[in-house]
Amino acid sequence: MGLLRIITRIKRSLLGYLLFWILCIYSGLFPLVAMGIFSVIEKNSQDLFIKNSHVILQTFVELLDGTELRGAESRLLDMLDNAVFVGDLSYADMIVDGRVITSNLIDQERTKNFREDRGFGEGGDQIYFVSSLLYSENSSSAIIMRFGFDENPVEESIRNAYLRASFFFVAYMVSTVLVLVVAARKVTLPISKLRVNSQFIASGQMGKRIDIESSFDEVRDLANDMEKMRSEIVKKSRILEKSSNRDFLTQLPNRLVFSQRLQESICFAKDNNTSFALLIMDLDRFKEINDGLGHQTGDLLLQRLSLSMLGAIEIADFVGRLSGDEFAIILNKADSKKVESVCVRLQGLIREPYKVNDRTVTVGASFGVAFYPRHGSNEKDLMRHADIAMYHAKKRGLSFSVFVEHQDEDILRQMQLRSDFQCALPNKELQVYYQPKVRLVDQKISGFEALVRWQHPTEGLIQPDDFLLLAEQSGLINDLTFYVLRQATADTARWRGLGYDVNIAVNIAPKNLTRDAFSQQVLDLIGETGLSAKHIELELTENDILDEPVQAIRILETLHKKEIKIVVDDYGTGYSSLTYLKKLPISILKIDKSFVMEMQQDDDNSEIIKASILMAHNIGLLVVAEGVESEDAMRFLKSCGCDWGQGYYFSKPVPGSAILGLLESFGVRMQP
Incomplete structure (x- = not known):
C-alpha cells in the first residue's frame, strides 16, 4: 500500500506522470528488444565461428598432397603445428593409414576424446570439433584431418557484445529520461508560474501582469488567456466595487x-x-x-x-x-x-x-x-x-x-405600539364607536360617524390620533379602513332593519385613494353587508383630495354615481376654496371643530362659519358642524341654517351596543 501511495503521488505531477510511463515502457519493451538483439548477435557469432572453422579446415585439407605426405611424418607434424599456431586451434591431428599424428602444441587432456560436433557448444567442452576426409589417388585408404576450435573467444565476444548493448540501452534510457526531464521542465516550469499567478488571482492580488515565456505555443496561449482573464476580472472587479458602493437605483452612496x-x-x-x-x-x-x-x-x-x-x-x-x-x-x-x-x-x-x-x-x-x-x-x-x-x-x-432625551422614551413607546398594532386586527382589539349626527331643525338623530378605538391589552383604550399614523406606516391603513367600513355598514343595516332611519359616515385615508380598485372594493363590501349605498357617507379631508387630485376625483366620481355621499371633513383647515370644491363630486361639507369650539372667543370664527354655511348652501352642499359642546353653539349653528350638528353636547362616541338606547333617548321612533 505504501508503494502504491508513492506511485499515485508521483503520477499526480506532469513530470512524474511522464517518467512513470516512460519507465513502464522501458521496463516492458527493453527486455524484449534486448533479448531479440542478443539472440541475433549470439546466432550470427556462432554461425560465423562455425563457418570460419570449416573454411580453415578445408584450406589445410587442400594443402595436403596425399602422395607426397605418405611416410613424411615430420612434415605432417609441422603442418599441424602451423595449423594450431595460425588457426587458433585447440586440437589438430591426422589419421594416415590408420596411424594418428597429433600436434605437439595441443592440450592432450582437453582433447583426448574427439567427437565431431554438429553445432556450437556441443559436448560441453568449449571446443568445436570438425573433421574432413582426403582420398589419395595412389592409395585406397583415406587421410582424415581433425581440428578442434576453441569456443571461448566466441563466447567472450558474445558476452562483450551483451555488455556493450546493455550499456547502450542503459545510456539510451538515461539520456531519454534526462531529455524528457529537460523537456518536461520547459512545460512544467511555465505551468508552475501560471499556477503561482492563479493563486495570486484567487487571493485577490490581481495587480501583477501575467507574462510567461515558453517555447510551446500551447503554454503561451494558456498564459495569454490567463492574462486576458486577469484583465477582465480586474475590469469587472472595478465595476463591481463601484456598484457595490453605490445604490443601484439612485447612484447615491449606499x-x-x-x-x-x-x-x-x-x-x-x-x-x-x-x-x-x-x-x-x-x-x-x-x-x-x-x-x-x-x-x-x-x-x-x-x-x-x-x-x-x-x-x-x-x-x-x-x-x-x-x-x-x-x-x-x-x-x-x-x-x-x-x-x-x-x-x-x-x-x-x-x-x-x-x-x-x-x-x-x-x-x-x-x-x-x-x-x-x-x-x-x-x-x-x-x-x-x-x-x-x-x-x-x-x-x-x-x-x-x-x-432630545425625552424623545427616546416617546419613540420607544411608539415603536412598541407599532409592533403591537400588527396584532390588533387579528386579535380583534379594534372597536368601532359611533357619534350621532343630529338634525338641528328637530334635534333628531339622522345618522352616525363611525370612529375606531384600540383596546390595547396593557395600555387600555387608545385614541385614533395615537395609532392611525402607525397604521399608515405599517401598511395596514387599507385593512383598517375596510374593517371599520364593514362593521359600520353591517351595524347600520341591522339598525335600519329595526326601523331606524339612520345613515352612517366612515372616514377614509389618503392612501385609499391611491388604489385604483378602492371604489370597486367598497361597492363589493356594502353589497355583502346589505346596506344601500345611498345611506353611506365617506369622509375625507380637502388635503386628501388635493394630494392626488386626478386619481382621487376619478374614484370619488365612481362612488358618487352609485349614490354614496362624499363628505369633505375638517373644512377650513386646508387651502382649497368652495369654488374649487364645487368642481368635486361632494355632497356634504363638515366644518372643522376648531372654528365651532372657539367662536365664542373669536368673532371672526363666527363670521367664517356663517359665510361657509351660506356659500355651501348656495352651491348645493349640505353642512355638518363638528365640535358642538354647548347649547349656545347649537342655537347659533341652527340660526345660521346649519343642517347637522355633532359633538359632546349631543353625545360622546359610544360603542354599538349603546346605540339603541341612544336612539330611544332622542325620541327616535321606529319607522313602520
Whole structure:
C-alpha cells in the first residue's frame, strides 16, 4: 500500500506522470528488444565461428598432397603445428593409414576424446570439433584431418557484445529520461508560474501582469488567456466595487459607504475636536405613491429627489440612501443654524411637484438630527438618536427635529405600539364607536360617524390620533379602513332593519385613494353587508383630495354615481376654496371643530362659519358642524341654517351596543 501511495503521488505531477510511463515502457519493451538483439548477435557469432572453422579446415585439407605426405611424418607434424599456431586451434591431428599424428602444441587432456560436433557448444567442452576426409589417388585408404576450435573467444565476444548493448540501452534510457526531464521542465516550469499567478488571482492580488515565456505555443496561449482573464476580472472587479458602493437605483452612496463615512467623520471630529451633524430623512407619503401608482413611478421619483438633494448640499458633505425612502446626510462642522438652513432648503426642493409618467406627485420629508458628540460618540448611538428624532418629527408633523432625551422614551413607546398594532386586527382589539349626527331643525338623530378605538391589552383604550399614523406606516391603513367600513355598514343595516332611519359616515385615508380598485372594493363590501349605498357617507379631508387630485376625483366620481355621499371633513383647515370644491363630486361639507369650539372667543370664527354655511348652501352642499359642546353653539349653528350638528353636547362616541338606547333617548321612533 505504501508503494502504491508513492506511485499515485508521483503520477499526480506532469513530470512524474511522464517518467512513470516512460519507465513502464522501458521496463516492458527493453527486455524484449534486448533479448531479440542478443539472440541475433549470439546466432550470427556462432554461425560465423562455425563457418570460419570449416573454411580453415578445408584450406589445410587442400594443402595436403596425399602422395607426397605418405611416410613424411615430420612434415605432417609441422603442418599441424602451423595449423594450431595460425588457426587458433585447440586440437589438430591426422589419421594416415590408420596411424594418428597429433600436434605437439595441443592440450592432450582437453582433447583426448574427439567427437565431431554438429553445432556450437556441443559436448560441453568449449571446443568445436570438425573433421574432413582426403582420398589419395595412389592409395585406397583415406587421410582424415581433425581440428578442434576453441569456443571461448566466441563466447567472450558474445558476452562483450551483451555488455556493450546493455550499456547502450542503459545510456539510451538515461539520456531519454534526462531529455524528457529537460523537456518536461520547459512545460512544467511555465505551468508552475501560471499556477503561482492563479493563486495570486484567487487571493485577490490581481495587480501583477501575467507574462510567461515558453517555447510551446500551447503554454503561451494558456498564459495569454490567463492574462486576458486577469484583465477582465480586474475590469469587472472595478465595476463591481463601484456598484457595490453605490445604490443601484439612485447612484447615491449606499448604506455600506455611509457607515464607513460616518466612522471616518467620527474619527476626524474626535482627533480635531470638532462636531458634525447626522441627518436621517424619511419621505412622507412615499409608500402610498409607490403602492398606488406603481414601483416604476416610485423609482423615478427617488431618482429625481436624489439629484435634487445632491445639488443642495456642499461638496464636503455627504448624502446617501439607506433603504427604501430613507436617506442619510452628514454635515461637517455643522451647527444648529446650518442644519436648519439645509433642512429648509431640502424641504423646499422635495415638496415641489414632480411630474412622473404624466402624473404630478408631491411628497414631503421628515428630518431627524443628531450632533456629534452631544448625542452620541459612536455610530450606533448617533444613528439611533437621529432615527428617534426623525420619528418624532414625522409624528408631530415637523420639518425636522433635533434629538432630545425625552424623545427616546416617546419613540420607544411608539415603536412598541407599532409592533403591537400588527396584532390588533387579528386579535380583534379594534372597536368601532359611533357619534350621532343630529338634525338641528328637530334635534333628531339622522345618522352616525363611525370612529375606531384600540383596546390595547396593557395600555387600555387608545385614541385614533395615537395609532392611525402607525397604521399608515405599517401598511395596514387599507385593512383598517375596510374593517371599520364593514362593521359600520353591517351595524347600520341591522339598525335600519329595526326601523331606524339612520345613515352612517366612515372616514377614509389618503392612501385609499391611491388604489385604483378602492371604489370597486367598497361597492363589493356594502353589497355583502346589505346596506344601500345611498345611506353611506365617506369622509375625507380637502388635503386628501388635493394630494392626488386626478386619481382621487376619478374614484370619488365612481362612488358618487352609485349614490354614496362624499363628505369633505375638517373644512377650513386646508387651502382649497368652495369654488374649487364645487368642481368635486361632494355632497356634504363638515366644518372643522376648531372654528365651532372657539367662536365664542373669536368673532371672526363666527363670521367664517356663517359665510361657509351660506356659500355651501348656495352651491348645493349640505353642512355638518363638528365640535358642538354647548347649547349656545347649537342655537347659533341652527340660526345660521346649519343642517347637522355633532359633538359632546349631543353625545360622546359610544360603542354599538349603546346605540339603541341612544336612539330611544332622542325620541327616535321606529319607522313602520
